Every structure is written in structure tokens, then in C-alpha cells.
Amino acid sequence: MIVVEAVSKTYGRFGRKTRALDGVSLEVRRGETLGLIGPNGAGKTTLLSCLLGFLRPESGSITVDGRAPDDLSVRARTGYLPERLGFDRDSTGAAFLAHHWRLSGGDPDRAKEETRAAAERAGLAPEALRKKLRTYSRGMLQRAGVAQAMIANPDLLFLDEPASGTDPLGVAIVRDRILEAKGRGATIVLNSHQLAEVEKVCDRVVFIDRGRLTRTEALRGEAATRRKATIRVPAGRAAAAVAALSASGIEAAASSDSDVRLASGEEEGLSRAVKALVLADIPVFQARSDADLEGLFLEKDDK
Amino acid sequence: MDRTEGLPAATHAPVSAGETRKGSQSKVSPILLWILLAAVLLRIVTAVTDSGKGKTLVSWIAADMAATAARAGSRPILYDFTAAWCAPCHILDREGWNDREIAALVNERFVAARIVDRQKEEGKNTPAIAELQRRYGVEGFPTLVVASADGREIGKFTGWRGREALAMFLRESRAKAEP
Amino acid sequence: MREMVRRFLRQKFGNLGVVLALVAIALLAMIFFPSQESGGPAGLAVLVLAAGSISKDASSGALQMILARPIRRSEYLFGRYLGILSAYAVFLLFTLLLVVTLPRLFSLLFDQPGPHPPLTSLLRAAGAAWLSGTLVAATLLFFSTFLPGFGDVLAFILVQFSFGIGGALGGRFPAVAKAATIARENLMPDVAWSQVFRGEGLLGEATGRFVLALTVFLIAATLVFSRREFSYGQD
Numbered sequence: 001m002i003v004v005e006a007v008s009k010t011y012g013r014f015g016r017k018t019r020a021l022d023g024v025s026l027e028v029r030r031g032e033t034l035g036l037i038g039p040n041g042a043g044k045t046t047l048l049s050c051l052l053g054f055l056r057p058e059s060g061s062i063t064v065d066g067r068a069p070d071d072l073s074v075r076a077r078t079g080y081l082p083e084r085l086g087f088d089r090d091s092t093g094a095a096f097l098a099h100h101w102r103l104s105g106g107d108p109d110r111a112k113e114e115t116r117a118a119a120e121r122a123g124l125a126p127e128a129l130r131k132k133l134r135t136y137s138r139g140m141l142q143r144a145g146v147a148q149a150m151i152a153n154p155d156l157l158f159l160d161e162p163a164s165g166t167d168p169l170g171v172a173i174v175r176d177r178i179l180e181a182k183g184r185g186a187t188i189v190l191n192s193h194q195l196a197e198v199e200k201v202c203d204r205v206v207f208i209d210r211g212r213l214t215r216t217e218a219l220r221g222e223a224a225t226r227r228k229a230t231i232r233v234p235a236g237r238a239a240a241a242v243a244a245l246s247a248s249g250i251e252a253a254a255s256s257d258s259d260v261r262l263a264s265g266e267e268e269g270l271s272r273a274v275k276a277l278v279l280a281d282i283p284v285f286q287a288r289s290d291a292d293l294e295g296l297f298l299e300k301d302d303k
Numbered sequence: 304m305d306r307t308e309g310l311p312a313a314t315h316a317p318v319s320a321g322e323t324r325k326g327s328q329s330k331v332s333p334i335l336l337w338i339l340l341a342a343v344l345l346r347i348v349t350a351v352t353d354s355g356k357g358k359t360l361v362s363w364i365a366a367d368m369a370a371t372a373a374r375a376g377s378r379p380i381l382y383d384f385t386a387a388w389c390a391p392c393h394i395l396d397r398e399g400w401n402d403r404e405i406a407a408l409v410n411e412r413f414v415a416a417r418i419v420d421r422q423k424e425e426g427k428n429t430p431a432i433a434e435l436q437r438r439y440g441v442e443g444f445p446t447l448v449v450a451s452a453d454g455r456e457i458g459k460f461t462g463w464r465g466r467e468a469l470a471m472f473l474r475e476s477r478a479k480a481e482p
Numbered sequence: 483m484r485e486m487v488r489r490f491l492r493q494k495f496g497n498l499g500v501v502l503a504l505v506a507i508a509l510l511a512m513i514f515f516p517s518q519e520s521g522g523p524a525g526l527a528v529l530v531l532a533a534g535s536i537s538k539d540a541s542s543g544a545l546q547m548i549l550a551r552p553i554r555r556s557e558y559l560f561g562r563y564l565g566i567l568s569a570y571a572v573f574l575l576f577t578l579l580l581v582v583t584l585p586r587l588f589s590l591l592f593d594q595p596g597p598h599p600p601l602t603s604l605l606r607a608a609g610a611a612w613l614s615g616t617l618v619a620a621t622l623l624f625f626s627t628f629l630p631g632f633g634d635v636l637a638f639i640l641v642q643f644s645f646g647i648g649g650a651l652g653g654r655f656p657a658v659a660k661a662a663t664i665a666r667e668n669l670m671p672d673v674a675w676s677q678v679f680r681g682e683g684l685l686g687e688a689t690g691r692f693v694l695a696l697t698v699f700l701i702a703a704t705l706v707f708s709r710r711e712f713s714y715g716q717d
Contacts (some may be wrong), residue, residue: 049712054546054712068327072325072552080546086541089487091492099489103548103551308616329555336698338701345694349686368659
């Protein structure tokens, strides 16, 4: 769906040129959720701006569904949440959302109901809609931004740090909206520092460092490269659990007095481990298999 | 777990799936080029049709800039008080200001400003014009007034009396303005 | 594009500061109305309305959110332009209202029969002010497409200033004066609108110059804005 080929972008004037992107190539399949990860200044926002057609790469090409990134038909299906939220301070939340609804070609007669629905889904109370945006807290502004991005039910989403500056409820709401869009078959590109969230929603992750795409890892599906399996047992029983597991031939280590981490992250290993613990009469409170992004990230840093 | 259970599910397709617009957002419509062409055409047409009235070899300066320009260049101001309906003024334009020698004399030795009277057409003039006419006692057209940069009247010439008379007036006024 | 106009109007008239400034200018303009041809202080209103319009959107990030919608860049631009003109028209009508009502009110209260200019000449003056404003707004819009912050207003003032200086230097350097006059007449021509309204100068050279200047500024703005890139620092 999105094809990026050998894209380079340089900023700056004659003295101080910075190579923000250097020969980046990647592909995002339809319906895939891609995460962009990397240190600050690595070029992620630049890449996102290029994907949105706000910046033109000096070499290479970007196509979205075979068209230019700023093609109007692409725009009609796009939802964008920028990192820096700039609003018309004197607009009310409702006016702002309705404005975006109409801009995206929505039926003006439905503006009011769509605005309320989008706000509700983003966690904005209806009373807040009547207030001016200048009265909104950072968290509320973020929710308004999410509502704006989702209001036209886009099947192409670009999110730049969607969970920054939000409270945990806000983070969870964003996650739910992403998963919901995913369920609809939307293609999502997500730029985030919050590895835990990225783990939960992305199918694939690419690492960008100093303008280069250094690594790509699949988090789900058969191609998933690294997962970690953890089992939670009653407090103090972790050591016993480890012993029980090794008796069954499963390698594990206690990461706290109630958490056990399996050496192998694969899911069928996890179910065998749970079975072993149950047979050993050790209660299992939780058994999870997650993508181990932090591990990947830190490992990459060591290089 | 969906924190938003109970809300209407957002299931409908992207909004404008029906009438999709195409083409790059940054495309500039070629219609604009035609509009530009039309404006250029209009400019040329108006320049041509309007040139009958008052195009001369003399470089006229805007009246409000005359004083400053005169001071800066140590030259006297030449005011041409004229009106659109005045026939002798048209003759003055054709045979005075379009005369190469006279125009050169004016351009080099004076700061020339044209004051067009609008009393017949509009009932009154702007305050600035009315003041100038009052200051120099202008009662008929054309009236030429040579003044110093600070507004002192040096010479006055009314009507069209032929090329030689005009040239002589200009030279005399210039001489008087010297010290 | 209609959306952009509505947004602009909401932006300006929803802001108390802007509204107060406009009311103040209206009161000031009322004093000079209708004797000034191109509206005099009313022109300030255009500056207040048009200042930094695009640059503010670009630096705040609001522009990117809007451009992510299926709207053409030219629609955004012209939407803002029409917004400025509409807001200016509203301002002029308000000023007209003041000019018509306040003096008559004073006359009634203080028993002073002052001269009250006829409504038609007031309307003509308002029309002249609005038409002149269309060119000022186009100029500001053009500068705003590539100058940050309030650079557009600064550039406008600088240009007017240089015309003045060019004219003043005219005594000593006639070539400079000629250049300044040509520049001024073609970039920001003064049109005697009262003549045009009477049908006299409709095809006059000044009108032709005005239309061309307006067209050039608007098209230049469209071209610059359509090619512009938008980035913002943090990564």
C-alpha cells in the first residue's frame, strides 16, 4: 500500500546541512500496523512528513496506493495526528471537529452527531465540546486530536506520538481506537517512544537511526522474531515455579518473587509451562506472550 | 477490553468513498494561467485606450512627493494645473509637454507635478488640491505655477500662448529660482 | 473552500482582541470617512485581519492538520483570502453604520444640525475602501506564503517605505524616482474609484494596472504556497 523507495531528505542551508533521511526504503502492506522507533532526531518525524507529502524527498519516491502521497483521493482516506497540536484557540471543540468533518467531505447534516460520536470515542466529555479549545488541558487537547484524526473513519492513519502527554486512560483509549481501526482493515503508521504501546498494536516495527532504517522486526504472525513469555504466580512462589518448570524440561528464571520468565517466548511453550505449573499445584494468575521490543531496542543500542 | 463498549460502533466506510477527488493537493489549476493572460491583455488594452489622455514626455511626479523631491534635488516645483475638459490643456500636452526640448528642460531643471481639477465632474476637489489652487490663486486652466520647495510662488503662466512663450517662461522661472 | 472562509471568520471574530482592535479602527475611520479616497485608517483593518494569516497556521501545526484533508492548497489559500475580504466587508458595513448613526444621534442630543453626507457617497466611499483593500490583502497574503510570523506586514510596510524614499530621492536621482513611481503604479496602484463608479475610468489605465497587480499577487501566492514544504523541528 505504501511504498518508500530509497528516499533521502536533506535540510538546511549552505553551511549546516543535515541529512535527515538517507536512502530509506520500506513497504507497508494494506491493513498492516507499522511502528517507527528510534532515538530523537533520528528522522522519524521527517519520514512521516514525507509519507504525508508535506516534504518532498530529494531522491527516491513514495507512493501511497500507487498515487502521490498528497493525492486528494489518498487524503480522503487519511487521518493524521501530528505531534505538535496547533489549534484555533478560540474555536470550541465541537466547531473544530465539525470543521474537520466537513473538510473531509462529510455530509454537513450529520456533522453534529459525528462530532459527538468521535469525541465520545476519544474520551472527550460532551460538555467539553462546548468549551473553547484554549481552556483544554494537554490531555484534552490530545483527545481532541485523536477525535479529529478518527472522525472520518480513515483507512489510512498516521499517528505521531499519539500517547504523549496523556494520562493512562488516554493512552488506553488511543490503543483501543488503533485496534478498532485495525479491525476495520486500516493501514496504520505509528511513531512512538512508548515501546509498551507499540508492542501491543504494531504488526511490524522499523528502527530509524540517524536517517537510516537500520532494522525491521515482525512482532506478530509466523514471522515474529522475538517474543517473551511471562507467567505470574502468587507472591513468593516464583522460585518454586522455576523449579517445577525445570523439572519438566522448561527453562525459566524468576524476574521477581511472583514473575517467571520463560527462556523461550513461543506461545506453545507457554501453554506447556502453564500445564506443568498447574500439575505442580502452583496457581497461575497470568500467562502472557508479548513482543520483546525493549529487548530489541536495547540490544540494538549496544551495537 | 474496549473502554467504549456501548457506543455506536464506527463501522461505516471512509467518508467520501462515493465522490473521490483526484489529483495532487499541490496542483495549481491551469485556469490561473488563463486568468493571468486575461489580466495582461486588459492591462495592455487599457494602456492603449487611455493613452490619448495626457501621455507626455515629461516625467510627472505625484503631487504629495513634489516638495520632498524638490528639496532633495534643489530644484523648483512646476505645477501644471489642468482639467480633463479644458481644450487648451490638451494642446499644451500635445505641443508643450510632448516637445522634446521643452520636456528635456522640464525634466532636468524642475520637479514636475500635475494637478487635475475635478470640480466639474465631482462637484469638489480633494482638500489637498483645493488648498494648492487657493494658495496660488488658480482660476482658469491651464495654469502653470513655478514654486520653491517651501511653497513660495516664483512664477505663474496662464493659458496656451505658443511654444516659444512657454519655453521662455520656463527658462526665466528657472533663473529666478537659482539663488 | 467555504469551510475555510467560515473558519477564518470564526478565528477572527471569535477573538476578543481582534474585535476590539477593529472597533477602535472603525471609530477612527469614522472621523475620516468619506473624504479619504482609499479609506485611510480603514486600511489598517486589512492589516489587522490579514497579518500573518498563513504563517501562524504553519508554525502552530494547524495547517498540517488541515492539509491532511482532501483540500487543495489553492482552496486553502483562496478560502483565507475570501475570508479576509468578507471580514473586511463586515468591518466596513459596521463603520458605515457608525458614520450614519452616531453623528445623527449627536445632532439629536445636542441640537446641532451638522452636515450629514448623503448615503450614496458613503456607500461609494465604502466600496472604494473595500476595493483598495482587496489589493492590500492580496499583497499581504502573498508575503505570508513565505515569510514567517508577521513578516508579511513588515514587508508591506517596507515596500511602501521604499516607494516613499524613491520618490524623495527623485530630485537628485531622477532615474530612481522614475523607478519608484513605476514600481508604485504597477505594484500598488491608486485607483480613483469614485471615477470608476461613475463609469468614467472603468477601462482606464489605472484600473488595468490594478487588476493586473491583484492577479499577479494572487497567482504568485498560489504558486509559492503550492510548492512549499512544511516541516517542524522535533523528531
